[in-house]
Amino acid sequence: MTVDTSRELEAGLDALELGPVEARTPVWRRVLSSTLPPLVALLVLYAVWQLVVSTEHPTNLPSPSEVWTELQSQWDQNRIQQAVGNSLYHGVLGFLISAAVATPLGVALARISLLRRSLRPLITGLQSLPSVVWVPAGILWFGLSAKTLFFVVLMGAIPSIVNGTISGIDQVPPLYLRVGHVLGARGLTLARHVLLPAALPGYLGGLKQGWAFSWRSLMAAELIASSGTLGLGQLIEDARNLSSFPGVIVGILAILVVGIAVDLLFFSPLERTILRRRGLLTS
Amino acid sequence: MTVLDTLRRRSVPDTSVVSSSAVVVEGMTKRFGRGPLILDDISLSVAPGEFLCILGASGCGKSTLLNLVAGLEQPTAGRVEVPGHKPSLMFQEPALYPWLTAGENVELALKLRGVGKAERRQTTQELLALVRLEGAGHKRPHELSGGMRQRVAMARALAQDSKVLLMDEPFAALDAITRDVLHDELTRIRQEVGATVLFVTHNVREAVRLGDRVILLSSRPGRVANEFPVRIPQPRRIESPEVAALSVEITEHLRAEIRRHAQKASS
Numbered sequence: 001m002t003v004d005t006s007r008e009l010e011a012g013l014d015a016l017e018l019g020p021v022e023a024r025t026p027v028w029r030r031v032l033s034s035t036l037p038p039l040v041a042l043l044v045l046y047a048v049w050q051l052v053v054s055t056e057h058p059t060n061l062p063s064p065s066e067v068w069t070e071l072q073s074q075w076d077q078n079r080i081q082q083a084v085g086n087s088l089y090h091g092v093l094g095f096l097i098s099a100a101v102a103t104p105l106g107v108a109l110a111r112i113s114l115l116r117r118s119l120r121p122l123i124t125g126l127q128s129l130p131s132v133v134w135v136p137a138g139i140l141w142f143g144l145s146a147k148t149l150f151f152v153v154l155m156g157a158i159p160s161i162v163n164g165t166i167s168g169i170d171q172v173p174p175l176y177l178r179v180g181h182v183l184g185a186r187g188l189t190l191a192r193h194v195l196l197p198a199a200l201p202g203y204l205g206g207l208k209q210g211w212a213f214s215w216r217s218l219m220a221a222e223l224i225a226s227s228g229t230l231g232l233g234q235l236i237e238d239a240r241n242l243s244s245f246p247g248v249i250v251g252i253l254a255i256l257v258v259g260i261a262v263d264l265l266f267f268s269p270l271e272r273t274i275l276r277r278r279g280l281l282t283s
Numbered sequence: 284m285t286v287l288d289t290l291r292r293r294s295v296p297d298t299s300v301v302s303s304s305a306v307v308v309e310g311m312t313k314r315f316g317r318g319p320l321i322l323d324d325i326s327l328s329v330a331p332g333e334f335l336c337i338l339g340a341s342g343c344g345k346s347t348l349l350n351l352v353a354g355l356e357q358p359t360a361g362r363v364e365v366p367g368h369k370p371s372l373m374f375q376e377p378a379l380y381p382w383l384t385a386g387e388n389v390e391l392a393l394k395l396r397g398v399g400k401a402e403r404r405q406t407t408q409e410l411l412a413l414v415r416l417e418g419a420g421h422k423r424p425h426e427l428s429g430g431m432r433q434r435v436a437m438a439r440a441l442a443q444d445s446k447v448l449l450m451d452e453p454f455a456a457l458d459a460i461t462r463d464v465l466h467d468e469l470t471r472i473r474q475e476v477g478a479t480v481l482f483v484t485h486n487v488r489e490a491v492r493l494g495d496r497v498i499l500l501s502s503r504p505g506r507v508a509n510e511f512p513v514r515i516p517q518p519r520r521i522e523s524p525e526v527a528a529l530s531v532e533i534t535e536h537l538r539a540e541i542r543r544h545a546q547k548a549s550s
Contacts, residue, residue, distance in 0.1 A: 006467045010415060010430075013461055017428030175378045182353060182372045184395045184442065193391060197382045234289025278381040 062246040067253075070246035079235065084254060087218060087231040091144065093154030095214040099207060102158045106165025106206070107191070120166070123159045131156035135224045146229065149221045149257035156217030157210040164206010168199035200274060208267045215259055232258070304328040305447055305479035306352060307358045309360035320504035321347050324361070327498060327507065331446070334473060334480045334492030338487060340510070340541050344505035345483040349449045352481060370481075371443035372414065375452045377432035379424040379525055385435045386411060386420030392442035410438040413472060430461040434468065441476060448473070450482045454489070463521055471519055487530045487537065497533060499504055501540050509536050 040225025046064060048280040053063040064069075074080040079150035109116045109123070134155045172195060180194035196203075222233025232255050296342040306329040313322040321344040329335045350356045351363055353372045367421050379388045386407050393403045393495040411420050424432055433453060440448055454462040470493065473480055484490050490497045491513055511533055515525045 006464060007415070009460070010464045010468070013464060014428060014431055017430065018426070018445075154286060173378075175374065175376060176380065177356065179374070179378045179380075181355060183392050183439075184369070189395065192382070193395065197380070200382065274382075279423060 017072040060245060062249060067246045067249050070244070071250050071253075074235075074247070074250055079136040079230065079253060080250070083230050083232045083235045083251075084258060086229045087222065087233070087255075088258065090149050090231065091153065091215050091218045093216065094150050095157055095211050097150070098154050098210060099161055101154070102161035103165055103203075103211065105158075106203075107169065107196075109162065110169035111167045116166070123162050126155070126159040127163055130214065130220075132224070134217075135221050138221065139225050144225055144228075149218060149231075150223050151216045152217045152221035157214040160213045161206050161210035164209055165199070165203050168202025168204075168206060169195065171202050171218035172198040201271075201280070202279070204267075204271055204274060208263070208271070211262060211267065212259070215255075215262075217223060219255055303330065304364075305333070305368075306370075306481060307364040307366075308351045308352065309364075311348075311351060311358045311363060313351060313359050315343070316360075322351075322358075323504040323506050324504065325507060326361075328412065329447075329479055329481060331479055332477055334482065334493060336490035336497045337419075337481065337483045337500060338485065338490045338497055338537065339500035339505065340485065340502050340537065342351040342505075343500040343502040345485075345500065346451050348500075348505065349451050349481065349483055353449055365447055368445045368447045369439040369443070370447040370449050372376070372449045373433075373436055373440050373451065373453045375455050377424070377429075379432055379435055379439070381424050381530040383424075384420065385401045385416065385422050385424065385427065385431075388424070388435055389420075389438045389442050391441045396442075406442065410442055411435075413441065413475070414468065427462075429457050429463060432463060433457065437469070437472070441472070441478075446477070447479045447481070450480060452484055453482075455484070455486070462489070466521065467518070470519075474517075486504050487534050487546065488521055488526065491515075491526045491529045491533065492519055499533065499536055499540070502544060508540055509533075540547040 025155070049064055053061055055060065057121045071080065109119055131152055135148070138151040142148045142151060165257050176194055177190070180190045185193055218231070219233045222231040223237050224233075226234045226237060232251055236248050236251035239245075239251060272281060306327075310326050310406065311322060311325045312320065314320050325348065327335075337348065347356065349372065351358055352365065352372050354363075354365075354371075357512055379385070380391070383391060389410050390403050390407045393406055408417070411417055414437050416431060416434055416438070419431060419435075421425065425434070427435065436453070454465050457465065466489070469480075471523065472478075480493075482490070482493060494513050497506055497511045497513060498507055499511070500506065501508040505515060511529065514528070515523075519526055
């Protein structure tokens, strides 16, 4: 066989293996297929709520319209915006500090066997500890201040980001590291060019969970330790003190919406991009 | 100047400084911890530009041998020398990094060698052209076929600018036709680059198709059992009668080696 026919054979194989380029589904269809089901679910939920309220049994569950009125009044007083702003500020900042502390800690624990054996059980234990238990300790230590909020957020988020980082690194195929070695990468160079990018999907999962823990911990702290600034947790606590059931529900809904929005606008797109680039996500 | 010129030019001072062998293994023995002996007193030398195939059944320590030559493991006794070169190593899996494009995978090898940015770009293009993947540099590994991925891995191995290429069953996971095409590619590329190749396989025909010399290892522990020069001119075809004839002869020896273990087990 001559060189030319071998070249042709190779080109033919390449073309066959790659297959025809599939047409992508149009944008409107993708948007529709991802937004329609949750919208329908929401409508069903709304209908059930309305149904429960309108049954003849006396109930003090507020109707959707009462909650709507309450939301409008809170909005007009600029309370809800302020609370969301303050809570997001504390939550995001606390999360970022947690990530900055937990990431190097996680890498160290993953790579240094002695450190891992001594600290991993503790970290895992801390992860299953409800962060509310840190609130009294925080109050005694820092008083009713923002420091208490950050303290509780950090205690909630750091263990879960550390564990996410460790499992991200554990999942790196050993072959990637061997190839890195063969290519001459050692120590920090190996970490930068091989270990960390390879661990990214698992690490991102850890960050996502870390955010959820930050947000939950913050709400618990705000509910109990009302500091000077108005947060969503405090909004609920204030409503309870006024025996305003609609106010409590407005607060809960706001917490839910913020949690969903952060995931939808930040974590999900990031995760999808990373996974798609690596061919770990079809469609 | 092309990458091939660069590769050839850099090889000149090395060969003048040291001995005439590209790889020397002398009395090498390996065991892991207190485990069984994996390799027992292996001695072999590979001439510059030679294509040496190492053939053996399971448990002959083929991969361990390559790891030792690559410097990934240390021998328990004996010595390994690869004068002037840090060998590059290719595995059965392409092991391309999925967060990088094909081109970036090749470029990373250059970057880790400290090659400047402009030169890196150009050399990457030349290496991709060498494995006939000029247009695929922007593609991600998962968008490539198995054969294409292994060609990218080959380009990455060549990017290490080593004159010694160690290959650990690199085509074992590919289908027959793709493997055949890659045999042609490897034969062509190693002639163009003038590399010394140490190629481990359990496929007798593949060894005869590619090698200038075939070494047969015995199993448990691995010892050099036999050596066969391959005096068939390149380009060879895997289906040619000469290749088939020698393969039959070597297979007989390989079978005898394996049978020896049956007797050992029953006695």
